Amino acid sequence: MKERILVIGAAGQIGTALLDALIEAYSRDAVHAADIRPIEYGGPSYRMDITVPASVTEVFRKVRPTQVYHLAAILSASGEKDIHKTWAVNVDGYRHVLFHCRDFEVKRVFYPSTIAVFGPTTPKENTPQDTPLLPQTVYGMSKVSGEMWSQYMYAKFGLDVRSLRYPGVIGWRTIPSGGTTDYAVEMFYAAIEGKTYRCFLDRDTYLPMMYMPDAIKATLQLMEASTEKITLHYGYNISGTNFAPKDLEASIREFIPDFRVEYRPDYRQEIASTWVRSIDDSVARRDWGWKPEYDLRRMTEDMLMHLQKKFNSSIPEPIE
Numbered sequence: 001m002k003e004r005i006l007v008i009g010a011a012g013q014i015g016t017a018l019l020d021a022l023i024e025a026y027s028r029d030a031v032h033a034a035d036i037r038p039i040e041y042g043g044p045s046y047r048m049d050i051t052v053p054a055s056v057t058e059v060f061r062k063v064r065p066t067q068v069y070h071l072a073a074i075l076s077a078s079g080e081k082d083i084h085k086t087w088a089v090n091v092d093g094y095r096h097v098l099f100h101c102r103d104f105e106v107k108r109v110f111y112p113s114t115i116a117v118f119g120p121t122t123p124k125e126n127t128p129q130d131t132p133l134l135p136q137t138v139y140g141m142s143k144v145s146g147e148m149w150s151q152y153m154y155a156k157f158g159l160d161v162r163s164l165r166y167p168g169v170i171g172w173r174t175i176p177s178g179g180t181t182d183y184a185v186e187m188f189y190a191a192i193e194g195k196t197y198r199c200f201l202d203r204d205t206y207l208p209m210m211y212m213p214d215a216i217k218a219t220l221q222l223m224e225a226s227t228e229k230i231t232l233h234y235g236y237n238i239s240g241t242n243f244a245p246k247d248l249e250a251s252i253r254e255f256i257p258d259f260r261v262e263y264r265p266d267y268r269q270e271i272a273s274t275w276v277r278s279i280d281d282s283v284a285r286r287d288w289g290w291k292p293e294y295d296l297r298r299m300t301e302d303m304l305m306h307l308q309k310k311f312n313s314s315i316p317e318p319i320e
């Protein structure tokens with residue numbers, strides 16, 4: 001059967017990178033992009049507001065998707081500024097999409113969960129797959145609900161929803177906004193532009209992070225895995241690389257020795273402090289063979305190389 005893949009929330013940080021990967025794996029014609037915002041995309045694209053069921057129906061009728069990647073959400077820091085809208089988009093919007101997937105007989109659905117499902121009662125080091133989830137943000141609460149809806153739709157209706165708990169994702173294509181882990185991308189951009197970076201997290205805040213190519217690889221690997229390998233339909237823990245702002249600063253300074261960071265923690269520090277420091281992803285490794293490729297140094301080198309091209313700047317060789 002010819003695949004028709006619908007990416008919802010395609011104009012965002014992960015969506016932009018995922019579109020390219022899906023086009024490479026399938027074809028431009030097979031990949032349909034939807035978002036509430038305008039999308040810069042050469043393939044078929046649609047305006048869709050997931051909080052409005054009729055808007056979701058209109059796009060599903062046009063595309064008749066075989067696979068759906070549901071990325072649309074309001075992230076952690078923005079989420080605290082309008083908690084009702086966050087719930088409406090992240091939970092009610094997702095529910096609308098899920099029931100459309102059931103009714104339009106979509107074969108596979110991807111749902112991105114997050115390390116924000118964890119909270120102060122979760123073990124902070126090597127966080128297990130099954131562990132207390134008592135998040136302190138509405139974003140985190142909404143993603144716990146999303147995980148439960150994912151599992152429910154599988155158990156009740158056989159809808160094949162697959163999900164990852166992404167760490168903080170770092171990519172060079174766009175500057176993200178609204179997230180607590182966005183500091184890392186902002187730090188790279190400041191470094192390449194020759195600016196001092198004012199970091200909104202404390203220098204010692206360790207968090208699980210992941211470079212975009214690993215996040216995309218995990219997403220496609222999970223979606224392509226054969227049915228019998230998938231043992232859970234809520235979020236799989238996946239780990240990339242764990243670091244604190246001070247480690248990223250030092251890693252960038254190996255390439256740009258003059259780079260400086262000032263630490264001015266704000267309200268986002270309170271959010272980050274409730275999250276965990278490292279993740280046990282042994283279930284994902286066992287079930288569908290997950291293995292990350294990028295550590296901090298390799299990611300830094302690749303990020304700077306891409307940003308250098310983007311800004312047409314030059315970066316000295318790293319100091320050995």
Ligand code: NAD
Nearest residue numbers: 009011012013014036049050071072073112114166168169
């Ligand atoms: P993003 O904010 O860059 O993109 C989200 C997209 O959703 C935006 O383009 C936005 O316009 C769209 N959207 C918002 N409301 C909508 C609505 N009502 N209808 C349709 N579209 C709407 O976020 P991202 O970083 O690309 O994240 C994608 C997904 O991955 C999200 O679900 C997020 O929770 C999850 N996630 C991201 C990270 C990360 O570090 N980026 C980490 C963990 C999980």
Ligand code: SER
Nearest residue numbers: 075076114179180181
């Ligand atoms: N990286 C996301 C955020 O900071 C977590 O899902 O909101």
